Amino acid sequence: MFNAMLQMDLVYVLLAFVWTPRVANADSLPIVITTWYFGLNPTNTAWDELQTPGKLPLDAVQKGCEWCEDNFCSSGVGYGYKPDESGESTLDALVMDGKTHDVGAVGGLRRVQNAIGVARAVMKHTSHTLIVGDAATEFAKSMGFEVMPNASLSNTSDNTYWTWRQNDCQPNFRKNVKPAGKCGPYYPADQPSDFNRRTSFNKRDTREDASKIWDVPGSPSDHDTICVIAIGANKDAAVGVTTNGLRFKVPGRVGDSPIPGAGGYVDNEVGGAAATGNGDIMMRFLPSYHAVELMRHGVSPERAGQDAIRRILKHYPDFNGAMIVVNNKGEYGAACSPGYKTFPYFVRTGDMTNATRVDINCTIPDEPVFPTTTPVSNTPAGTTVTSSATSTSYRHVLCSKTFQWAILVILGGVYCFK
Numbered sequence: 001m002f003n004a005m006l007q008m009d010l011v012y013v014l015l016a017f018v019w020t021p022r023v024a025n026a027d028s029l030p031i032v033i034t035t036w037y038f039g040l041n042p043t044n045t046a047w048d049e050l051q052t053p054g055k056l057p058l059d060a061v062q063k064g065c066e067w068c069e070d071n072f073c074s075s076g077v078g079y080g081y082k083p084d085e086s087g088e089s090t091l092d093a094l095v096m097d098g099k100t101h102d103v104g105a106v107g108g109l110r111r112v113q114n115a116i117g118v119a120r121a122v123m124k125h126t127s128h129t130l131i132v133g134d135a136a137t138e139f140a141k142s143m144g145f146e147v148m149p150n151a152s153l154s155n156t157s158d159n160t161y162w163t164w165r166q167n168d169c170q171p172n173f174r175k176n177v178k179p180a181g182k183c184g185p186y187y188p189a190d191q192p193s194d195f196n197r198r199t200s201f202n203k204r205d206t207r208e209d210a211s212k213i214w215d216v217p218g219s220p221s222d223h224d225t226i227c228v229i230a231i232g233a234n235k236d237a238a239v240g241v242t243t244n245g246l247r248f249k250v251p252g253r254v255g256d257s258p259i260p261g262a263g264g265y266v267d268n269e270v271g272g273a274a275a276t277g278n279g280d281i282m283m284r285f286l287p288s289y290h291a292v293e294l295m296r297h298g299v300s301p302e303r304a305g306q307d308a309i310r311r312i313l314k315h316y317p318d319f320n321g322a323m324i325v326v327n328n329k330g331e332y333g334a335a336c337s338p339g340y341k342t343f344p345y346f347v348r349t350g351d352m353t354n355a356t357r358v359d360i361n362c363t364i365p366d367e368p369v370f371p372t373t374t375p376v377s378n379t380p381a382g383t384t385v386t387s388s389a390t391s392t393s394y395r396h397v398l399c400s401k402t403f404q405w406a407i408l409v410i411l412g413g414v415y416c417f418k
């Protein structure tokens with residue numbers, strides 16, 4: 001009896017030995033990570049919220065984003081900055097909960113400053129994911145948010161707007177159109193000349209593609225999105241994103257920020273990712289979802305972000321964008337397209353007393369994370385697969401259940417024979 005109990009104890013000890021999860025660095029959680037050079041205060045603000053008893057990672061990311069909405073984050077995040085063609089700034093924002101997969105988002109929100117707060121209200125007070133435009137303003141009003149009396153035509157905040165108008169609204173984001181006046185309205189270029197009974201179009205068309213001219217560091221669009229990811233000590237994860245989109249965008253344009261999987265994505269089982277840059281292109285690839293899914297399969301945060309950007313560069317070699325990525329062990333990294341050259345972000349982990357700025361060089365490996373040359377499964381019968389993956393280390397073998405059972409049986413046997 002005594003012997004049998006001892007044996008059971010031994011089995012438990014062995015089980016514990018074999019199946020203890022490998023924790024990278026217990027000090028890394030909790031963690032807050034944010035985009036761009038203005039992330040110091042948002043990171044510390046989110047961090048403080050995360051440390052407050054009863055507050056969730058969701059509260060933390062909301063607070064971090066709100067800091068930028070209230071202070072314009074030095075470069076012009078938020079209400080009154082980066083107006084569209086008509087001079088009005090409209091906001092996009094998203095919050096996502098990695099535990100429940102609940103999402104709240106707003107797109108093209110007009111006349112309300114606290115976009116991230118409205119996104120949170122969408123999550124909290126509706127079963128919807130995304131509410132847009134004028135109706136989002138009505139929703140915000142009913143939820144008690146302050147609504148400005150008129151459109152935020154950008155005179156105080158953004159004097160480049162009037163310079164741009166004087167320059168016949170060049171460059172802009174239209175294509176294949178002809179403007180009727182200097183600044184539109186715009187008509188499809190392939191319409192017959194009596195289209196809308198307008199015969200003389202403004203000579204200046206829209207060949208200056210704004211997305212190429214402005215989407216570089218130091219340019220006027222530099223930079224208008226803040227992404228905040230927070231993961232608590234219990235691995236609960238959340239992401240928040242808020243932005244005024246793109247300077248001189250076509251009115252009604254919604255970017256990647258409020259699109260789950262594009263602007264941000266979190267899953268408690270894995271971690272989170274968020275993206276900033278040319279959102280019109282980035283949202284076509286769901287880069288945040290891409291990075292989280294790669295981490296799910298064991299890829300490091302930095303490598304996962306790089307692969308998400310590599311995929312986009314394959315189709316749009318000139319596109320610019322960057323990502324912050326963190327797993328639920330508190331390991332983090334970032335990635336950026338070569339056009340940015342460098343990308344700054346802020347991070348604060350359990351072993352830091354202040355948010356810390358990290359600058360990375362923008363290099364993206366050409367190779368995908370998982371080589372696709374060798375079929376992995378669905379190999380037709382009779383095909384010989386020659387593995388090219390001999391270099392993938394012993395970890396794969398050592399961590400396999402078969403190997404661990406073998407060790408257990410051998411150790412158990414040794415004990416019994418003793």
Ligand SMILES: *[C@@H]1O[C@H](CO)[C@@H](O)[C@H](O)[C@H]1NC(C)=O
Nearest residue numbers: 148149150151152153154155
């Ligand atoms: C908005 O309203 C305020 C107060 O009524 C006024 O001072 C301001 O000029 C208005 N702005 C625009 C763009 O109409």
Ligand SMILES: *[C@@H]1O[C@H](CO)[C@@H](O)[C@H](O)[C@H]1NC(C)=O
Nearest residue numbers: 087152153154155156159162
């Ligand atoms: C903003 O300023 C420009 C010139 O500085 C002026 O032409 C325009 O009417 C002003 N707009 C508003 C809404 O006050």
Ligand SMILES: *[C@@H]1O[C@H](CO)[C@@H](O)[C@H](O)[C@H]1NC(C)=O
Nearest residue numbers: 040041044353354355356357
């Ligand atoms: C945190 O870091 C920033 C920038 O490095 C610095 O200005 C600030 O004083 C630091 N705060 C504390 C509390 O040490």
Ligand SMILES: *[C@@H]1O[C@H](CO)[C@@H](O)[C@H](O)[C@H]1NC(C)=O
Nearest residue numbers: 341342358359360361362363
């Ligand atoms: C980035 O590049 C610069 C210049 O080539 C180099 O000095 C710096 O150490 C690099 N930084 C990183 C993080 O690799």
